Amino acid sequence: MTTEASDLTLEQRVARLEALDEIRQLAAKYTVALDMRDLDSLVNLFVEDVGVPGKRRGRQALRNWYDTEMRHSLLGSAHGVLGHVIDIHGADEASGLVYSRNDLETETAWFIELLAYLDSYQRCGGHWFFLRRTPLFWYQSDITDPPIGPDKMRWPGSDPHRGTFHDAFPSWETFWNADRGRLDAPVPAPAPVGAWLRTLRRGTAMPRVDPTGRTADLPGHPR
Numbered sequence: 077m078t079t080e081a082s083d084l085t086l087e088q089r090v091a092r093l094e095a096l097d098e099i100r101q102l103a104a105k106y107t108v109a110l111d112m113r114d115l116d117s118l119v120n121l122f123v124e125d126v127g128v129p130g131k132r133r134g135r136q137a138l139r140n141w142y143d144t145e146m147r148h149s150l151l152g153s154a155h156g157v158l159g160h161v162i163d164i165h166g167a168d169e170a171s172g173l174v175y176s177r178n179d180l181e182t183e184t185a186w187f188i189e190l191l192a193y194l195d196s197y198q199r200c201g202g203h204w205f206f207l208r209r210t211p212l213f214w215y216q217s218d219i220t221d222p223p224i225g226p227d228k229m230r231w232p233g234s235d236p237h238r239g240t241f242h243d244a245f246p247s248w249e250t251f252w253n254a255d256r257g258r259l260d261a262p263v264p265a266p267a268p269v270g271a272w273l274r275t276l277r278r279g280t281a282m283p284r285v286d287p288t289g290r291t292a293d294l295p296g297h298p299r
Contacts, residue, residue, distance in 0.1 A: 163270045
């Protein structure tokens with residue numbers, strides 16, 4: 077939906093507001109279901125034929141995947157939703173970016189974590205669901221060991237490595253590669269309604285990220 081908000085009818089505006097609210101609720105419900113280990117409630121937030129790692133599909137396969145992943149040294153968790161940007165693309169499609177600052181308990185240490193979920197949403201049967209969630213990690217570290225340096229992903233039993241927090245956004249690399257103070261180009265027009273994230277991401281493809289935060293699609297990141 078790239079039409080300017082002022083051009084929408086009252087009915088379209090109400091539908092857009094309802095979509096935004098229901099999608100925000102998806103992100104909030106996800107954190108609660110995840111932290112309370114209610115895997116049925118968790119997977120029911122996704123479309124019925126959701127894709128699952130290992131080339132599987134469906135909510136039952138996703139429930140089995142979460143059951144396995146949530147038992148890897150993790151005793152307890154509290155996931156906090158921070159900023160949530162949502163672009164509505166049409167009556168049944170939307171995308172979003174959700175910041176998540178989390179506390180994770182293991183047997184030996186308390187870990188802090190920050191990531192952003194790059195989301196795709198789909199409306200089915202009159203309601204919104206996750207189509208896909210791609211986690212982009214910035215850091216994951218013992219609370220007593222601040223994640224200074226490039227390798228900010230430091231989960232027990234795995235080699236420290238760099239997360240993918242900035243890799244889905246070309247502006248990060250462009251900023252650091254540019255000559256300092258060289259901002260001669262005119263400021264472009266604001267992104268159209270419903271295309272803010274697409275504009276920010278410069279049309280780059282959705283990265284494929286594994287549960288450790290590594291991606292196979294970007295240089296320097298092993299599968």
